[in-house]
Amino acid sequence: MSILTRTDGYGPTTARESRGVRERPMSRLVAFVIMGAFTLYFLVPIWWLAVASTKSRGQFTSSAGLWFADFHLWDNLTFLxxxxxxxxxxxxxxxxxxxxxxxxxxxxxxxxxxxxxxxxxxxxxxxxxxxxxxxxxxxxxxxxxxxxxxxxxxxxxxxxxxxxxxxxxxxxxxxxxxxxxxxxxxxxxxxxxxxxxxxxxxxxxxxxxxxxxxxxxxxxxxxxxxxxxxxxxxxxxxxxxxxxxxxxxxxxxxxxxxxxxxxxxxxxxxxxxxxxxxxxxxxxxxxxxxxxxxxxxxxx
Amino acid sequence: MSTQTTARGRNPGARQTGSPPRRRTHHARALAVLVVPFFALFTLFYLLPIGYAVFRSFRTVEREGTFGPATEVFGGLTQYEQVFASDAFWASLGRVALFGIVQVPVMLGLALVLALLIDSPLVRGKRFYRLAFFAPYAVPGVIAAIMWGFLYSPSLSPFSAVTSNVPLLGGGMVLWAIANVVTWVYVGYNMLIIYSALQAIPGEIYEAARIDGAGQLRIAWSVKVPLVVPALVLTGVFSIIGTLQLLTEPQVFRSFTTSVSSTFTPNLVVYTTSTVPNFNLAAAFSVVLALLTFVLSFVFLRLTQRKAFQ
Structure with missing residues (x-):
């Protein structure tokens, strides 16, 4: 509902203006959180694939999945x-x-x-x-x-x-x-x-x-x-x-x-x-x- | 542009006399060159295979005695009787129907919300989000399914805290695990279709709504959404077709889990039947599936169009 009144900031009265100033960052923040969450959803799997392709077979199961361990990309490419x-x-x-x-x-x-x-x-x-x-x-x-x-x-x-x-x-x-x-x-x-x-x-x-x-x-x-x-x-x-x-x-x-x-x-x-x-x-x-x-x- | 001016620079009246009959023959030859190559291939690789599949679906194999030589004869509706008696086929249709009823609205709703957000003045860095959300569409279905297969697996996943406790690849969950893969790939694509429809709306409409005191949410719901209904219908039809034709993701998941049977979706039934091999029955399954796909997208178009114009 707060988003509904967001553009009231353009209105003539000072009361409306102050409300607009307070609420605009709020709905911006909500939008930012939604967009950020979906950016993670769409990009993390690709990121995981990129990181996983640099790991040796042992590190693939033993190291943390979303960050680099040993850098085995060249060996892996040669194998591929x-x-x-x-x-x-x-x-x-x-x-x-x-x-x-x-x-x-x-x-x-x-x-x-x-x-x-x-x-x-x-x-x-x-x-x-x-x-x-x-x-x-x-x-x-x-x-x-x-x-x-x-x-x-x-x-x-x-x-x-x-x-x-x-x-x-x-x-x-x-x-x-x-x-x-x-x-x-x-x-x-x-x-x-x-x-x-x-x-x-x-x-x-x-x-x-x-x-x-x-x-x-x-x-x-x-x-x-x-x-x-x-x-x-x-x-x-x-x-x-x-x-x-x-x-x-x-x-x-x-x-x-x-x-x-x-x-x-x-x-x-x-x-x-x-x-x-x-x-x-x-x-x-x-x-x-x-x-x-x-x-x-x-x-x- | 330069071609246009040079072409007009020449004397336009010079060759007009007597040209109509000649022009028609020119056109006939041009039409042959331009249209025939595509249409020949279209006939060979669209119309002919469809016709042949229908033909094969009416054939049946007969043997003389148990070990006699097999001959193919006209079998009437024999294959179709088998199609209608096949519990596996109807179970697979029920499965994709359930999948479609849940996944298609979720995916399109998500695509709509993201498109509206990118289109609204609330979001900075629109270009980045457009690119980030669209990137999965560049991943082919096979590779997306392999990737998510690893992400779901209890031992190999980077989220093993979750995946070792929740059996995402188990019988009860695997349909929704596949739904997530499909959603992941196609949300960005559908979002772009809706977004380009939003971009085509003239700015004055928003001005008018804003002067009337409408906020962003109100503008989105009452102005933008009704105007992108045609784009939603288009994405809806393609999603329904895609759901009924589901094959790649479940077929890949068969390497990760035993919960995906060889008759999990209608197209898997077609594939499994063809590897038996029983081509006539596979053809009959194909024909029934194609007809169902066609009828369903037609009905959907009619329903939504009626709604859109009320």
Whole structure:
């Protein structure tokens, strides 16, 4: 209730002013305590992972969890990257191929399609868009088993393609691209390019893509996360551990820690190494997230 | 910008004569180049698999005698009869329903409160909090679950004073232990969606409310919350879908505890059935789950939209 009267400080009477002065720090303090508590909730687990990955196996169980003991990070990293013939590095590489290259190509395909849906009138356009919009509501986990059935029908499970190709398709990317293209590429500009004799496809690649650039970053980020987080698809598709993305690899290691206890170190350091570049990239590119999220909110 | 001026600098009337028919053919070719690649892949890896899964769900394996060769034939609703008779599947649906009824409101409520706080003049250092709360979203579900698995475990956790006394990974608690992992990852993401909706509200609305004598709490409840309802509906739909599709976290937790069965969530039922392997039944489970997901998010959208416009 005290917060309710907080802005009364702006009022004309001195009584109100003094009340405002007294209560403003109070509600500020409450807000500060809430924000501080949640900062701890969100960051302590990551902090713990960072600290744990610097510890030797003995110190991991015997020392206090949230502070450094002996500094074994280099030994742990060496162990991580050499265990099992250096398979971890391969998993990282695979993840970059599936999520990085996949999202890059997927962004290109989605933006081309979304752009065409926004800028050209053609028969069946609305039907096409509605079908793709329906695809937005189909979660990637629901597709994993059907995709496995299709790929096993042509005997192509347990290959790079079986994870890479399905990852290229992002209906949500098409949806975002359509919104951005409609808002950021003016029709007069396309008309002008046409009069200059530029072909439609060339106009897209030389003019429209530049205007849509912030949207493309957003689409890329969304798709990257979707592929990176998609655990079910590689889980059902892949049996050869050299094809695993890093998440599936860490999962496989983690389920062996009861039999092979020293793998626990590899799991912890491996988890830390996998998320550090992601967290940095996410935080650095946050303004693109917000742009995309704001556009996504228009839908509901 | 420079492209725009150079493009306009040229003589605009020069090629206008006779261009409409030619332009249409240009567009047809452009459409083929722009639309066909995506739609071909969409057909191959969205529509075709869904169709094929539906097809497989109507197939059944028949054997001649006990040891005869197996052949696949049309089985009508045989697989669906098994789906409806599967206690494990319905128990798993009940489990995620309970999970969703508790976790989704808690997570979205938390996201809303944090977004409102960051948006209010009460908080300094908004940028820092935005980054700190969003950071967990960069952690993939598998890694988040592994991390929390260690944090929950009685012997390895830095909070072993708590975890050795409270069986967080025991049968009664493990569902809520998983709920906490999901909440930890997604609160910041949902908060950002709500926060960007708050940022889109024009400042004059607050001015008007302030002149009318409304305090911060009052402005938050009566002005801001109604205006971010569309964002809440969006996050609600995605959260419902996510809950029904829960797989990663429970699957990872199976390495930490025996309390998570192989049929803990509907998607685990699908996965376990497919490893038997019984693909036709797994396909039927998948189809039923997808339909339920679709119906539930549709109903939720209808209900909330009606409420929002009353």
């Amino acid at each position: 990257f050499t265990y099992g013939g250096g398979v971890y590095l391969r998993w990282l590489g695979n993840a970059v191929i599936y999520a990085g290259v996949g999202a890059l190509l997927g962004t290109l395909l989605a933006s081309m399609c979304g752009y065409a849906l926004a800028k050209y009138l053609f028969r069946g356009r609305d039907l096409l868009f509605n079908i793709i919009l329906g695809g937005v509501l189909v979660p990637v986990t629901a597709l994993a088993l059907p995709l496995f059935l299709i790929f096993s029908a042509v005997d192509m499970t347990n290959t790079y393609w079986s994870v890479f190709l399905p990852s290229l398709v992002s209906p949500f990317g098409v949806y975002l691209a359509r919104i951005y293209a409609a808002a950021s590429v003016p029709d007069e500009l396309l008309e002008a390019a046409r009069l200059d004799g530029s072909g439609e496809v060339r106009t897209f690649f030389t003019v429209s893509v530049r205007l849509m650039a912030p949207a493309l970053v957003t689409i890329f980020l969304f798709q990257f996360v979707t592929i990176w987080n998609n655990f079910f698809l590689p889980l059902v598709m892949l049996s050869d551990d050299r094809l695993y993305p890093v998440t599936l690899g860490l999962y496989a290691w983690n389920s062996q820690t009861n039999a092979v206890p020293e793998l626990r170190t590899a799991v912890i350091v491996g988890a830390f190494v996998a998320i550090v570049p992601l967290i940095l990239a996410f935080l650095g590119l946050q303004r693109f997230w917000r742009g995309g999220l704001a556009a996504g909110g228009v839908k509901a």
